[in-house]
Amino acid sequence: MPYSNSVAEIGTFSAYMSHFFIGGVVVHSSFNRTAGFHNDKMGCVQNAVRFIMERLPDHLPRISPLNVMMHPRIACEACWRPEGPGGERIMFVGDKIFHTNDHYPGQSPIFGEGPKGKRGIPDQLRDAGIVNEIRGLAPVPDRSPSEAMRGIAAVVHEFGHFLHEANRPALFWSLKMVSNTAFVAPDIGMQVSGYATINPLEFVAEVFTGLVFGLRYSEGVIAQYHAFGGVDL
Ligand SMILES: [Zn+2]
Numbered sequence: 001m002p003y004s005n006s007v008a009e010i011g012t013f014s015a016y017m018s019h020f021f022i023g024g025v026v027v028h029s030s031f032n033r034t035a036g037f038h039n040d041k042m043g044c045v046q047n048a049v050r051f052i053m054e055r056l057p058d059h060l061p062r063i064s065p066l067n068v069m070m071h072p073r074i075a076c077e078a079c080w081r082p083e084g085p086g087g088e089r090i091m092f093v094g095d096k097i098f099h100t101n102d103h104y105p106g107q108s109p110i111f112g113e114g115p116k117g118k119r120g121i122p123d124q125l126r127d128a129g130i131v132n133e134i135r136g137l138a139p140v141p142d143r144s145p146s147e148a149m150r151g152i153a154a155v156v157h158e159f160g161h162f163l164h165e166a167n168r169p170a171l172f173w174s175l176k177m178v179s180n181t182a183f184v185a186p187d188i189g190m191q192v193s194g195y196a197t198i199n200p201l202e203f204v205a206e207v208f209t210g211l212v213f214g215l216r217y218s219e220g221v222i223a224q225y226h227a228f229g230g231v232d233l
Helices: 038-055 121-128 145-167 169-177 200-212 219-227
Strands: 003-010 013-022 025-031 066-070 077-081 088-093
Touching: 038 066, 038 088, 038 145, 038 200, 077 145, 088 145, 121 145, 121 200, 145 169, 145 200, 169 200, 200 219
Parallel strands: 025 066, 066 088
Antiparallel strands: 003 013, 013 025, 077 088
């Protein structure tokens, strides 16, 4: 992976800029090489792209170029700058992608909560620990297999937001405007994850993540996913 020598300042944080091309998407990555779990997160981004390409070989070029900003203490988010159609795409990837959030004893692994709140598909996949059985992954050198699984799935979730926006931009932005009040029917959202019940955009990204990793959903969930503009896969 080629690294350029350019250094940018993001607050007090020096970032090296790198550019790589993977799966039809140009990824501009900004990071501090010495900070946090940088190599692990790079591995997660590369693996996330591979998993998505297997299911959706033609869609990634629609979200190129993608800027990936890595820093230990940032949230994991899909953002557009300026926010709206045509904005520059920025994926923020913090070390949080590896944090565990086991469900409380006696609660559902699907829609139960953990100490960090609502659990998502990355938590469900972490529970399953299936990364041990997948061959040919890019290294996630310093994380355990279950942590790597969680991190890869968390990045796939963020890709899900970008692909949703590229698939149905008008619908995406109208749902984003009402995301604080918009409603996902609990009986539908709870079939997916606690996180999927937050709003329609999280529902779409969660179902997308589950589908990428081969989870199966009811007709009701799939119908709602398509009605919200989720990518067909
Ligand atoms: Zn999300």
